[in-house]
Amino acid sequence: MEEKQVKNYIISTIVENKPGVLHRASNMFRKRGFNIDSISVGPTEHKDLARMTITINGDETTVEQLVKQLSKLIDVIKISVLNPQSSVIRELALIKLHVPDAKARSDIINYANIFRGRIVDVSPASITVEITGTPDKIDAFLSLASTFGIKEIARTGITALVRG
Amino acid sequence: MIKMSGAHALIEALYKEKVEVIFGLPGGAIMPVYDVILDSKIRHILARHEQSAAHMADGYARASGRVGVCMATSGPGATNLVTGIANAYMDSVPIVAITGQVPRSMIGKDAFQETDIIGITTPITKYNFQPRHASEIPKIVKMAFQIASVGRPGPVVIDLPKDVQTEVADMDFPDKVEIRGYKPNISPHPLQVEKAAELLTKAERPFILAGGGVIISNASQYLQALSELLLAPVATTFMGKGCFPENHPLSLGVIGMHGTLEANKSILEADVLLAVGTRFSDRSTGKIDEFCPDAKIIHIDIDPSEIGKNKAVDVPIVGDVSKTLFELYNSLSKRLEKRENSLWLKRIQQIKEEFKDKVRVEKDKDLVPQKVLRELREILPIDAIVTTEVGQNQMWASLYFKVYKPRTFISSGGLGTMGFGFPAAIGVKVARPDVPVVDIAGDGSFTMTANSLATSVTENIPVIVVILNNSMLGMVAQWQRLFYNRRYSAVELGKFPNFVKLAEAFGAQGIRVGSLDEFKRAVKQALESDVTTVIDVPIPPEENVFPMIPAGKGLREIIY
Numbered sequence: 140m141e142e143k144q145v146k147n148y149i150i151s152t153i154v155e156n157k158p159g160v161l162h163r164a165s166n167m168f169r170k171r172g173f174n175i176d177s178i179s180v181g182p183t184e185h186k187d188l189a190r191m192t193i194t195i196n197g198d199e200t201t202v203e204q205l206v207k208q209l210s211k212l213i214d215v216i217k218i219s220v221l222n223p224q225s226s227v228i229r230e231l232a233l234i235k236l237h238v239p240d241a242k243a244r245s246d247i248i249n250y251a252n253i254f255r256g257r258i259v260d261v262s263p264a265s266i267t268v269e270i271t272g273t274p275d276k277i278d279a280f281l282s283l284a285s286t287f288g289i290k291e292i293a294r295t296g297i298t299a300l301v302r303g
Numbered sequence: 304m305i306k307m308s309g310a311h312a313l314i315e316a317l318y319k320e321k322v323e324v325i326f327g328l329p330g331g332a333i334m335p336v337y338d339v340i341l342d343s344k345i346r347h348i349l350a351r352h353e354q355s356a357a358h359m360a361d362g363y364a365r366a367s368g369r370v371g372v373c374m375a376t377s378g379p380g381a382t383n384l385v386t387g388i389a390n391a392y393m394d395s396v397p398i399v400a401i402t403g404q405v406p407r408s409m410i411g412k413d414a415f416q417e418t419d420i421i422g423i424t425t426p427i428t429k430y431n432f433q434p435r436h437a438s439e440i441p442k443i444v445k446m447a448f449q450i451a452s453v454g455r456p457g458p459v460v461i462d463l464p465k466d467v468q469t470e471v472a473d474m475d476f477p478d479k480v481e482i483r484g485y486k487p488n489i490s491p492h493p494l495q496v497e498k499a500a501e502l503l504t505k506a507e508r509p510f511i512l513a514g515g516g517v518i519i520s521n522a523s524q525y526l527q528a529l530s531e532l533l534l535a536p537v538a539t540t541f542m543g544k545g546c547f548p549e550n551h552p553l554s555l556g557v558i559g560m561h562g563t564l565e566a567n568k569s570i571l572e573a574d575v576l577l578a579v580g581t582r583f584s585d586r587s588t589g590k591i592d593e594f595c596p597d598a599k600i601i602h603i604d605i606d607p608s609e610i611g612k613n614k615a616v617d618v619p620i621v622g623d624v625s626k627t628l629f630e631l632y633n634s635l636s637k638r639l640e641k642r643e644n645s646l647w648l649k650r651i652q653q654i655k656e657e658f659k660d661k662v663r664v665e666k667d668k669d670l671v672p673q674k675v676l677r678e679l680r681e682i683l684p685i686d687a688i689v690t691t692e693v694g695q696n697q698m699w700a701s702l703y704f705k706v707y708k709p710r711t712f713i714s715s716g717g718l719g720t721m722g723f724g725f726p727a728a729i730g731v732k733v734a735r736p737d738v739p740v741v742d743i744a745g746d747g748s749f750t751m752t753a754n755s756l757a758t759s760v761t762e763n764i765p766v767i768v769v770i771l772n773n774s775m776l777g778m779v780a781q782w783q784r785l786f787y788n789r790r791y792s793a794v795e796l797g798k799f800p801n802f803v804k805l806a807e808a809f810g811a812q813g814i815r816v817g818s819l820d821e822f823k824r825a826v827k828q829a830l831e832s833d834v835t836t837v838i839d840v841p842i843p844p845e846e847n848v849f850p851m852i853p854a855g856k857g858l859r860e861i862i863y
Contacts, residue, residue, distance in 0.1 A: 163425055166425050170426045207607050207610075210607070211606070211607075213430045213484045
């Protein structure tokens with residue numbers, strides 16, 4: 140048997156913007172045993188359509204089957220597997236960090252600036268940073284920030300568009 | 304635009320879809336619709352349990368090729384339909400199931416007889432609808448019928464809140480609807496057809512595996528023409544039984560767990576396998592890695608998600624089976640000279656002879672299932688329609704009741720639903736009152752939906768039930784004999800019910816037979832009768848269905 144190559148895939152779909160669509164999709168993932176990494180849904184420029192972006196780590200056969208099963212859903216209108224080289228891929232993360240002292244505070248602000256993040260909330264003992272970018276960039280910031288102690292994280296999951 | 308209630312709009316829309324009959328059972332949340340049914344031209348057939356109503360619609364759909372309709376109230380009515388809906392989903396049968404629902408304001412409040420039937424049926428339907436306004440009903444019905452019947456067929460649920468049924472609105476009945484997310488690819492890609500033709504032209508040992516898709520697509524004539532052109536032997540899956548005449552010289556019968564020896568042996572020697580309208584189910588292929596590992600495989604199916612789902616193939620073709628086989632035939636007839644594939648056919652003949660009568664049939668006993676079913680075939684006209692229950696009766700029927708025409712063998716393949724055969728037979732008879740309809744049953748399965756006797760008698764839908772009665776849950780008992788050291792656990796049914804009395808209690812005819820001659824006479828009597836007849840045939844309690852491929856094993860490991 141050939142070794143199946145596992146990698147990250149981003150699947151972008153246009154779906155009907157109406158109640159129950161996310162349920163139909165997630166139900167199908169569960170029923171067929173697909174373990175997806177993230178899913179994000181939001182409106183598009185047409186008010187009756189929504190964009191659903193799914194990321195999954197899997198081999199080619201699994202992803203091909205996932206795409207076919209998704210296309211089979213009546214509410215899924217368009218579907219494409221994005222090539223990371225020719226797509227804009229973004230995720231947003233909110234990261235609440237412990238701030239033990241003034242030095243930590245200024246370090247965090249510096250790091251946030253380097254990562255083009257924004258400070259969105261400050262309290263005496265914590266600071267919340269907003270980072271937007273590829274998941275890799277967010278992971279990099281998180282590993283740096285973990286030295287201060289992370290209180291809470293909220294990540295949106297990936298959303299993406301083809302370039303051009 | 305015309306003003307009417309949601310219930311009126313529903314019945315009007317069904318009528319416009321040329322629905323002749325609804326199988327159902329009323330209850331509180333669907334009463335506005337039942338009130339309208341009273342004045343409509345659509346016949347309503349009263350089931351005694353909603354599961355049976357769904358199976359009736361299923362049998363009706365399979366026999367006629369049209370959409371079957373069933374109806375139930377909310378809550379338990381709707382949940383009772385679930386088995387029947389799942390059954391139709393697994394076997395790709397177009398049915399529309401209509402359920403009542405509590406009024407809009409009560410949804411989500413755990414109201415009396417409320418159940419989330421949309422949530423429950425999402426994984427077992429092609430689609431489901433819950434109109435929130437009466438004015439949506441005409442369009443939704445149109446969409447439901449389109450989704451159920453176009454492409455790969457399947458069930459659709461329409462869940463109607465009670466106050467939507469009573470709401471009066473301006474109704475617009477569209478002749479056509481556009482469903483932007485549902486456009487099945489009917490025409491095969493010409494390049495793929497060419498690739499398949501090329502592969503088949505070079506094949507030395509071509510083999511056709513034909514599934515239920517051939518029947519659904521009404522493609523039997525093209526299949527037969529193609530197999531004769533290629534001189535390729537044909538095995539069917541269980542769901543495909545009937546799509547190729549089983550008395551044809553190129554027919555090998557049914558493949559799979561309880562398939563014929565010759566089909567299971569021959570397919571492994573093929574160098575090119577043309578799989579048509581089949582999903583490579585585990586019951587057909589056995590252990591998938593050992594299924595034709597060296598053959599080049601061409602796979603035709605209308606559902607793209609079936610391609611590569613269970614088995615990787617060399618030439619996938621997405622398209623309607625009928626259209627694809629027609630185009631493949633055209634392409635091949637240009638390429639192929641008159642074939643003399645004698646070597647391969649000689650080999651097939653050799654396999655046929657080698658395994659002829661290899662499966663043991665009790666010689667001394669008269670009433671054994673094999674003989675009973677062969678006899679039944681002799682007596683019944685060629686276009687009689689047979690349904691089966693599930694279990695040993697079903698597999699004996701598959702092996703010993705030969706079928707010559709599509710849509711004349713109707714059985715629960717994918718879900719394996721005990722209790723399917725009898726209500727399905729009633730649905731079949733409604734669709735085809737011109738032919739005899741026989742349910743080949745086991746005592747265990749028949750008992751599950753035997754209350755449909757009431758429907759068949761009171762609604763005047765005479766069918767014949769042949770019970771192969773071993774007083775056992777026979778298939779489970781067989782597995783316990785073979786794989787659990789003969790430890791019988793919960794399979795002995797005892798001598799009850801008395802099926803003759805049971806039939807008579809419902810106003811049907813009951814006959815218990817003691818010999819093959821008596822059986823013949825009973826069937827003839829049943830064929831002449833205008834009331835449903837139950838023929839109780841006692842068979843040896845420990846008879847096995849052979850051949851058999853144990854679950855999870857490859858076709859090679861067939862036992863007989």
